[in-house]
Amino acid sequence: MSRYEKQDGRDAGTTSTDWASVAAAVPRGGFLPEGMWPFDMETRRSVYANRADDPAAWQRYADADVPIVTQWDDGKHEGTKPGRVGTSSVSMPSVVFRMLGDLQLDAGSRVLEIGTGSGWTAALMAHRVGDRNVTSIEVDEAVADEARRALARHGRAVEVITGDGCAGHPRGAPYDRVIATVGVRTLPWAWVEQARPGGVIAAPWGTHYSHQDAIARLTVSRDGRQAAGPFTGPVEFMKLRGRRLPFEGHAPYAAGMAEGSTSSSSVTETEFRRGRFGAPEFAVGLRVPDIVRRAGEKRNGGLPVWFYSLSDRSVACAMFRGGQETKVWQAGPRRLWDEVEAAYRWWGGRGEPDHTRFGLTVTADATRAWLDDPAESWLL
Known part of the structure; x- marks a missing residue:
């Protein structure tokens, strides 16, 4: 069992035994920038950490089970104070490995990742399935370039595409697995089209009601006309750029x-x-x-x-x-x-059901939610 230290010293996060050797071989710190904004669990806010100024503190955050912002305000932010909106980050290791567990990756599985970010998740998957079997898409050119450099430093030949993740990457389809590391409010149909029948899509999905997401684990039907499955638990991710909340305020x-x-x-x-x-x-x-x-x-x-x-x-x-x-x-x-x-x-x-009793069915022209039974769904 591989462990990530909780910053506040309580209830250390763990990765599953299935991913422990991969976690040890591909440490998160190797994909983090010199200056970053980890979320401090004690103060409940983002703080600045710079490896040159305090390498010990920087490493503690790198090893902690906390999310780390690596970009604010689509790259327009300057200075060391947190910006207005985090727009690129490295997720909590416990969340990353939970999502990878949902994917059930086998050696040789072909994977499409939406949201390269630092490149760490792509490197973890490449270690399991092989470099040439992972394709990752990043909308931000500067973030994509830095991810390519980080992957190259670690000897990983993962293809990183700069582009809109909503469109997927049809040239490499079909994929056995699709994973999104950004929150979505509508699942792009291109992801279903580009997954093979029986393929699995894992994506943080939610509604405009709140910032909250839950991981939707959807399986593509044999005829490819829908993807359906349950939510596996709550999370919160940065939202897919270009699909952000259309809300103008009060x-x-x-x-x-x-x-x-x-x-x-x-x-x-x-x-x-x-x-x-x-x-x-x-x-x-x-x-x-x-x-x-x-x-x-x-x-x-x-x-x-x-x-x-x-x-x-x-x-x-x-x-x-x-x-x-x-x-x-x-x-x-x-x-x-x-x-x-x-x-x-x-x-x-209905008995105060938790997230895992709900599920989602996605077709080309509709998204339906359900509780316990997909046959008793409602239109979203």
């Missing part, structure tokens, strides 16, 4: 807010908010289409949570106060809180 909704109405709800903050990777949040996103949730700052014991429609200018706000009754305000043709509360009650009425 201002466009302001004009219609004067016509709102007030009500109350018995759903409390304690019930509704169950942590960053809570199953109710994922379930609500699956059940309520075209909606964005944003939490405000907690003041005077009250926490405002806003809901915005992406299909019109409907808006709602739920003011949570611990275990007290929740005050609700809604405006627009959609009663967004009513939709959210109904979805939350639906989830509770």
Whole structure:
């Protein structure tokens, strides 16, 4: 069993025995830049680490089971302070090896990777299946070039393509496996088309409701007309560039807010908010289409949570106060809180299922979600 040190010293992350020898042969530190922004678990924020300034601290982060940002703001960021939006990173080792376990790679499997990043995941897979069997796509030319250099330093002849990962790489198809290291809200059909019948796609998938993703492990049908399978657990990835959230913020909704109405709800903050990777949040996103949730700052014991429609200018706000009754305000043709509360009650009425009881079926013209049984699905 290979271990990655938890930065806070608690509950060290592990890689499965199946990948332990690969983890030892392809250390993450060899694919990290001199200057980087690991996520510090104690302070819950990104911090700057530079190998030249403090090589011991840099190595501790490299060996820790934490995500590390390597680029901010699509490369426009300057300085050592964190930027506005992380746009390239190296994922937590525990998450990387969980996804690789979902792929079930065999020697000789041909793999398409969407999102090269540092090149570390491509190198891990190449160690297992052979360099010539891994093709990786990276949209950012500077990131792709650095990944090529890192792979070359480690003697790996992986093909790195600079381009839009949504299109895949048809010249190398069909692939036995497709893995995405970026979060998606719509699974590109090209990935299914370029996978062989029986092939497996592993991708962080989620809805616009939140930043949360879950790993969808989809198997391509024998006739190639769909890919379907369960979610294997919650994660959070940077989103696929070019498919980011089409949300303009609060201002466009302001004009219609004067016509709102007030009500109350018995759903409390304690019930509704169950942590960053809570199953109710994922379930609500699956059940309520075209909606964005944003939490405000907690003041005077009250926490405002806003809901915005992406299909019109409907808006709602739920003011949570611990275990007290929740005050609700809604405006627009959609009663967004009513939709959210109904979805939350639906989830509770079905035994509060976790992520792994949900699944996804993708065809060329539709995506459907389901709970337990693919035959009882609903359109997303």
